[in-house]
Amino acid sequence: MEHRKIQWQMCLVTVAALLALTAAPAVAAILVVDDDGLASATDCNAATLAFPTITLAVAAASPSDTIKVCPGLYAEQVSINKTLTLQGAQATVDARTRVTLPADESIIDHPCGPVQITADNVTLDGFTVQGSTLSDPCFLAGIWTNPGSSGTQGGHQIKNNIVQNNISGIELDSTCAANPTLVQFNLIQNNNNPGPGAGNGIQTNFGLCNADIDSNKFSGHTNSSVLVSSGGDDQQITISNNELVGGTLERIIFGSVDNSAIVGNTSIGSTSSGTIRLFGGNNNIAIDSNVLRNGMRGIRVDDVGIAPNTGVTASTNCIQGNTVAGLEAETGGHTGTLNAQSNWWGSATGPTNVNNPGGTGDAVVDSDGVVDFTPFLTSPPPLPSCPAAPTPNTPGKVTGGGKISVVGGQATFSFAVTCCDPKGSLEYNDQSAANVRIKATSISTLVISSPSSACPTNPTGNHAKFTGMATQSNAIGSVTFTVDVDDCGEPGSSKAGGPDMFSISTSAGYTASGPLIGGNVQIRK
Numbered sequence: 001m002e003h004r005k006i007q008w009q010m011c012l013v014t015v016a017a018l019l020a021l022t023a024a025p026a027v028a029a030i031l032v033v034d035d036d037g038l039a040s041a042t043d044c045n046a047a048t049l050a051f052p053t054i055t056l057a058v059a060a061a062s063p064s065d066t067i068k069v070c071p072g073l074y075a076e077q078v079s080i081n082k083t084l085t086l087q088g089a090q091a092t093v094d095a096r097t098r099v100t101l102p103a104d105e106s107i108i109d110h111p112c113g114p115v116q117i118t119a120d121n122v123t124l125d126g127f128t129v130q131g132s133t134l135s136d137p138c139f140l141a142g143i144w145t146n147p148g149s150s151g152t153q154g155g156h157q158i159k160n161n162i163v164q165n166n167i168s169g170i171e172l173d174s175t176c177a178a179n180p181t182l183v184q185f186n187l188i189q190n191n192n193n194p195g196p197g198a199g200n201g202i203q204t205n206f207g208l209c210n211a212d213i214d215s216n217k218f219s220g221h222t223n224s225s226v227l228v229s230s231g232g233d234d235q236q237i238t239i240s241n242n243e244l245v246g247g248t249l250e251r252i253i254f255g256s257v258d259n260s261a262i263v264g265n266t267s268i269g270s271t272s273s274g275t276i277r278l279f280g281g282n283n284n285i286a287i288d289s290n291v292l293r294n295g296m297r298g299i300r301v302d303d304v305g306i307a308p309n310t311g312v313t314a315s316t317n318c319i320q321g322n323t324v325a326g327l328e329a330e331t332g333g334h335t336g337t338l339n340a341q342s343n344w345w346g347s348a349t350g351p352t353n354v355n356n357p358g359g360t361g362d363a364v365v366d367s368d369g370v371v372d373f374t375p376f377l378t379s380p381p382p383l384p385s386c387p388a389a390p391t392p393n394t395p396g397k398v399t400g401g402g403k404i405s406v407v408g409g410q411a412t413f414s415f416a417v418t419c420c421d422p423k424g425s426l427e428y429n430d431q432s433a434a435n436v437r438i439k440a441t442s443i444s445t446l447v448i449s450s451p452s453s454a455c456p457t458n459p460t461g462n463h464a465k466f467t468g469m470a471t472q473s474n475a476i477g478s479v480t481f482t483v484d485v486d487d488c489g490e491p492g493s494s495k496a497g498g499p500d501m502f503s504i505s506t507s508a509g510y511t512a513s514g515p516l517i518g519g520n521v522q523i524r525k
Contacts, residue, residue, distance in 0.1 A: 028064045031057045035072035044070035044089075054078045054086070054108065063119075069106040069127070077110045081118045081150075088161070091126030095162045095187040096217040096243070102128075105162070113139025114166070118150035121179055123157040132166035135195040142166035142191065145173045146206045155179035163188045167195035169221075170202045176209035176235070183213045190220040199223030199249070210236045219245035224272070229255035229279075240264050246294065247271065256281035256306060266291040266385050274300025274328070281306035287314040291385045294321040298362065301338065302330040313339045316377075318386035319362050320346030326362025327351075329371050340364070340373045348389060350376040393419045394448040394525065398464045400485060402519015404502050406512050408432035413502060413519075415483065417466045419446040426470065426483065428504055436510055437473040438481060444468045448525050454501045455488035462487045462523035475508035482506075484513075487523040 030041045032050040040046035051057040055076050057067045063083045071089040080086065088106035090098060108114040109131035115124065116139055129142040142163045147154045154174025159182070163169040169191040174181040188201040197203050199222035202213060207230050218225035225244050228237060237260040244250035246269020252262055254277070267275045268291065275295045276287055280303035292298030298319040301309055312334060319326035326345050329338055345351040345361030351373055352363040364373050380386045401414035409432030417424030426440035446466045455461030463486050470481045486501040500521040503513030 028066060029062065031061055031065060031067045032070070033057045033067060033074075034070040035074065039070050041068055058082065058084065071104055071106055073102075073107045073109060075109050077112055077116070078108055078114065079116045079118060080122050080124075083119050083121045085123040086125065086127070087123075088126035088128075090160060093126060093160055094185045095126075095160050096185060096215075100128075100162065111138070113141060113144055115143045117143065117145045117156055118152065120152045121155045121157075123159070124161060125157070125159045126161065128162040128164070130163070130165045132168075133193045133195070135167070139171075140167045140195055140197055141169065141171035141203075143170045143172075145171055147173060147175055147178070148206055153178035154181055156181055158183045159185050161186045163201075164190050165193065166191045167193045168197040168200040168203050171197070171206075172202050172204055172211070172213075173206040173208055173230070174211055175207065178210065181208070181211035183211070184215050186216045188216055188218050188225075192220070192222045200227050201225045201250075202227070204228040204230050206230055208237055212238045212240065213242065214238070215241045217243045217245065218250050220248055222249055224253050225250045227253045228257050229253065235259040237261075238263065242266075244270060244275070251275050251277060253277045253279060254282050254285060255279050255304075257285065258283045260284075261286040261288065262290065263287075264289045264383075267295060268293045268385060270295040273297060275322075276300070278302070278309050278312060278333075279304045279306070280309065280333075282309045282312065284311040285309070285313075287312070287317065289316045289381070289383060291318045291383055292320075292322065292326070293318065293385070296322060296324045297328050298322045298325070299327040300325075300330070301328070302333040308332055308335040310335050315339070315342045316381050316383075317343045318380055318383050319343055320380075320386070322362050324363070325365040327371065327373075328363075328365040329368065330365075331367045334368070334370050336370065338371045340371050341375060342377055343373065344377040344380045344386065345373075348378040350374070350378075390445070391447050393422055393446050394464075395420050396446070396448045396464075396523065396525040398424075398446065398448070398466065398485065398521075398523050400500070400502070400519065400521035402500075402502070402516045402521070404512065404514040405517055406430055406432050406434070406514070408434070410517070411512055413504070415440075415466075415485075417443055417446050417464075422446045422466065422468075424466070426466075426468070426481070430510075430512065435473070438470050438479075438504065438506065438510070440468050440470045440481065441478065442469045448523055450525075452486045452488065454486040461489065462525070464523045470506065472506055472508050472510065474510075475506070480507040485521045485523070487521045491520050 037052040039050040040048040107128040111133040155178035235258040244267035249272040251272040274297040347361035350359040411430040415426040422443040428438040430436040450462040452461040452463035484503040499515035505511040
């Protein structure tokens, strides 16, 4: 066995020597890594000699080479000290949406920090990076950069990676002299192992400039999705089109950042104190076209002792359903006007604020009087995940009773709903083998419209929709329901004007609809 080990080590030395000899021409090479030491650039099952570790391949590579890494578990600390492109088994495959099977992933796992980048313009594409658990002097992050410690500039491309289960996900730093830095199409999740910086998906401690953090998915963090708080020459940073999964403290935080933008991100249900937080010393920050829903504060602007923020603008954001405020500028948090014009605050009446009598949308809390929120949007901007404004309830009365045909039999119904405020009753009984009974416990909306498209021979027919909560005999707990009815004339089952129509659906999956075969619907506005 020892003899075979010596032979194998000699083979590795021979391979490395041949690569070094052939590196003289300025032609980029492709080096292959497989955990069993056998693979080719096109076939990870080939019997061709390959490097068994990524570290050996990095040592043998020349700048500008590409290292292709086959699926497998690489329990090693990978230090990339040359300008290289490292391609995992899932290179070019979006980590946010791919089906994740460990057998298909190139997994770098190390407790002292899986990956360190100490060269310029490195590309890391298509890996799973995990397992950082040890504090200083270890590297804390799944992917660690710090140009100041290595005499480099940065300019990295970090794409299509799953970064998970580290102390922090990515320590991202780059100077203004570097090529643009890009972090894109990554799934960054659950980086909460105990240690300094725990709970951050991406954090910057040593300076970040000319960087795009774009189209990533952040999930499960106990502090933040992105935290840039290093001061100095931070500028020209764009945080764009990222998804911040709700239910935890996912948020974007800036401190001492200049000339940067937070654009097109989506957060629904953050439990943080501010989904976008500027905590001091920030200048000329644009917050545009984000969806900030159902958190505590959509935007929080304060100063923790750095300096007041200046030049902050917020426009065309969907700010809705936040329990404390859509935007809060705390005392001393901003100097000069904070331009928050042309945002949607969840209501056509605009934000709740003493300077906007009648406003019922998310609150603007502005103790220093520096926020300018007018004009505001009276309908939602065309952003994904920004719901349309609810149709106003319609004063009126809708009553009815009768029966419709269902598969295998008939169903009977009766209802009486009035508005405003909506209230009333609904009872529905499917008398077929399904044997489903639905009874309303509350009514939440009533909308009446005309003419009804279900009444082709009666242009004066009316349509009504009402919704609410109910019990359903074959479901556990409460369900939501929607009923649509059409009043096409008298009597309701007449074919002269077209029979009245009844339709019901519930969140438990029950649906039924059809023309009345007996009974009547009446809709009065």
